[in-house]
Amino acid sequence: MVQLLKVHGSQNEFFILDQTELAHKLSQPELVALTKQITDPAKGLLDGADGLLVIDQSAHADALGSMQVINTDGSIASMCGNGLRTVSRYLSDKYHQDAFKVETMDSDLSVHRETPLASGVPTFSVEISPVTFNKESLPFQNLGGDTLINRPVPAFADGLTFTAIAVPNPHLISFVSEDVMNSDLLGKLGKTLNNPNDYFTDGVNVSFAQILGHNELFVRTYERGVGFTNACGTGMSATSLAFVMNHPDQADFDQTISVYNPGGMVKTRVHDDNGTYHIDLIGNATFTHEVAIPEADLHANNLQHATIHETGEQRDY
């Protein structure tokens, strides 16, 4: 039997599979097929999830493991902020270390256990980087320049400005009014830019942000490869950076920013190391269920014999 976990960061839900626990690792096509099924609200388990986080060995110094992010549609993402907190907790519990690195597609990221945000809510801080703005790194095109920072894009919406940031997965951010936040614009723009379009040829995570106060935000994200989620860690991180850059009178580098989202709240801290930015993302790493499946069934993408045990942590969250 193999044990998977169902987890969430700010109610952004994932399954975790640790390949090092298998007699024979799943191939990439098997991982993608498993993701599409297990995360499906109808065909999957536990009403589905927002993706599969695949843990494997890492040969890199200080890295306790590696993380691969597979979206519900089978697309591969270079990073997942909420997911990295849950992977960090898994590796911390497994190897009894509270500060280490996790290898991700583009870089090894520093993570560490934080004091719990509330009792019974394990809390981690993860590094979000590298941060870039050039069109090649998202990628985007036809937006009138090599970067898109706080500029109007009438093709997307009238009266709004947009900022594009890769952390390193791609994000498009706009600061909007409550009315625009509550309208259908985010969903429409998210769908348009994640179907074949003239601007984001690899899709993009689209976030609308409402400024609640000094160093206080509400962020809602339409995720590439998933759709609306309760929270998007890299989205909230990239939006925090855009907040400090575009609204310096309302947000500060190196200070804690509270970011509220439909799934809860995280804290971020934006750092400028001489023009190179990185963001700390701090929030819960909750394990809600343990899922046992025979290894052969995993290879066959057969979930019929899965047995499920609830951890009880969701009550504390």
Ligand SMILES: N[C@H](CCC[C@H](N)C(=O)O)C(=O)O
């Ligand atoms: N949908 C994202 C990956 C998941 C990111 C999100 N769940 C997070 O917490 O950062 C993408 O395709 O870039």
